[in-house]
Amino acid sequence: MAAERLVVIGGDAAGMSAASQARRLKGPDELSITAFERGHFTSYSACGIPYWVSGDVEQRDDLIARTPEEHRARAIDLRMRTEVTEIDVAGQRVRALDRDSGETSWTGFDKLVIATGARPVRPALPGMDAAGVHGVQNLDDGQALLDTLDRATGRRAVVVGAGYIGVEMAEAMLKRGFEVTVLNRGEQPMATLDPDMGRLVHDAMDGLGITTVNGAAVTAIRTGADGRAAAVETAGASYPADVVVLGIGVEPETTLARAVGLPVGPHGGLLTDLSMRVVGHDNIWAGGDCVEVLDLVAGRTRHIALGTHANKHGQIIGSNVGGGYGTFPGVVGTAVSKVCDLEIARTGLREKDAHAVGLRFVTATIESTGRAGYYPGARPMTVKMLAEYRTGRLLGVQIVGRDGAAKRVDVAAVALTAGMTVEQMTALDLGYAPPFSPVWDPVLVAARKTVTVLRKAGTA
Template sequence: MKLVVVGGDAAGMSAASQARKRLGPDELEIVAFERGHFTSYSACGIPYWIGGAVKDRDALIARTPQEFHDAGISVHTRHEVVAIDLAAREVVVQDLDGDGERRESYDHLMYATGAVPVTPDWARIDGEGVFGVQTLDDGTAIHAWLDREPQPRTAVVIGGGYVGVEMAEAMVRRGLAVTLLEKSPQPMGTVDPDMGERVGEAIRGLGIEVRTRTHVQGLETTDGRISAVVTPQGTLPADIVVLGLGVRPNTALAVRSGIPIGVTGGLRTDLRMRVVGPHGHLDGIWAAGDCVQTMHRVSGQPVHVPLGTHANKQGRVAGINIGGGYATFPGVIGTGVTKVCELEVARTGLTEKEATAAGFAFVTATVESTSRAGYYPGAGTMVVKLIAEKRTGMLLGAQIVGREEAAKRIDSLAVAVWNSMTVEEMTALDLSYAPPFSPVWDPVLIAARKATDAVHAAG
């Protein structure tokens, strides 16, 4: 048998590695095609390499093409699959450096093309200096631009989500004057407005100019380089522009090949990561990673949550099944975390907006506490917000905004959401305590107590 992998990053190569563990080269030939220069790298680490916290680009690479070759997996970088012939069970592959094409047969096809940055028409300019941040090739291009002469002095980051705030930090650390533009009333739309407002205040405190409710009208260039960003409120000088407008599933190849997509724009799969069409499974077609939609365990709705954690898990599940084993992917709850300099932001489960859309009636509780005992040196403040179902008290979601050692507390809340715990049950959780790590009442427990009171008051 032959497995062809389309996409050489987290999901695709996790699937290839798991399949290889179960079937040797004499049982399963594995061929992977990657349009970029790199395989199995941490895209999440790109802002930290650009900002200097990570010194070496290669530190982001988990396994090179040669390491996969040594493990019995043939990887072809700078090769793009441009068509899938479902009837013939073949793919058409283009050599991006040699302009040649060839056809490759498959018994199993692993579709792992990831996501692509949202790029509005106004961002498609005839000039240099405008970047998305999706692949390590993108990161390499940004790094090279920042190092060139004359060195950029001003940066405009468009979009205040995860990528936007992380790249804003990277630009600050590189010594640039940074403006962050966001069309919504506050940055970090992945958390509720009241928490996003706290994020915005903290980002401004870091010296980053934050302009909310701002729509970009266009970009200007001078001598073939970006020079300004045009908004209704005025024109901003820019030596580099970073797009952080979100991503969409990279499913253009699937659509061209007749593979249906779901309501989120991602490929539909079953629990084993087999692609599902209108009449059932597509024989031998698997998908995982940022190109698929999955189920939210709290809302029960299909969602697109592009994170490397999910990509690796989904790829592993697909590879186990391709190799003859059995594994399933049970869905997601939207857990995410990021930082801007010393500010940490985390969330899990549903926001208020998402809970309302799902049909839940709910109460909220917000508390301010410290990361350590108040008398212990270095204690930082944090705000914890819980969202609980009105009648049952089931924890629907949680958010944290704070300083050092705040954000990872979201993990205990994620476990509670995953297991459908009530906030009252959470008040008795046996969480660790010592003054260097937590107050005697951890912020999670204080928030759970306040949320329990809100549930009881709501009847």
């Protein structure tokens, strides 16, 4: 019997995790695996690019978890610099273009994995494609930015966008010795937090010497006589720049899939079932940055481009196409980041998310420290908690602080997954010792205050 044919489109986290896991379960006699990657690299950490640009990570190759050669050594037929340009769903084949030779060819599949990732949002504004304007989506982008930094004669960096990538790139530019201005379209930086918590990030960035301009919608990149970016323009002002970094976010790359009518959701991502199969297609799976995931708290799909989800997706897809079993139940929306020593974390719903899905809720915000107040190095931490009116069910947590602030959000992520109430959370047996926590962990303090607010609201 001929081996079953698996084709994977996209050679990064989701695609190559799927290929590797499938290979673990089935040898080449049972399953042939062909993977197409249009770029130069496989299985790299895009999340690590800001730390390579900052100099914290020494070299590009440190970010590569597995090279093409390593994949090939596991009997995966990996075609680099080869872009799939068409999916023939009925004919069970994909057409691929070798970007070096210019040749195209068809490859048949019994099972197909779509892991085409995301593409950066680049608004169609004058000058956006000028030299000196850099995205940081892939390793080539990172190298191009580093080349610009090496060449730059001035020291003014303008970062467009104040989400995760924006604040991480602000830190990177600061560490590279640039004067950093962050242009933020929204009310406060880190729009994935409520504005009252984003305000704390703003203040901390001020303290670090990063200038953040809120409500700053970019209208153009002005270029100099040499054609390179010279300033970033908004309606009201012009910000001179020796380098411009775009951190505006990404959207699912689903051009191929939409061309053949595969189902996409409200955020432009492919829709899958719990086994990560594309809805309506028994032999097509999709995962990583090109799909929407179920938000277990909101009861809706969202688009979240995050390596940890992509790896889980790939692992589950690989299990399922390899004859094993796995499901991805969804996310609660956990994300952590930092700007220098300021840690930022969130999970679950913001106020506006809760409003949007019809949830009535209370909030409480507390200040505490990551260690016993008397222990050296104790630094302030602010925790905001949302709980549902009446039921008292936890809806979300946001944390801004230093010294162990970010990963404390994991406690809330598990509590959200388990559907705990804030009253139940007050009894959680969390680790306590003076170097690691006050006698009441900040998450417990927040839960207690939220319970009090619920009681005052006459609802618990």
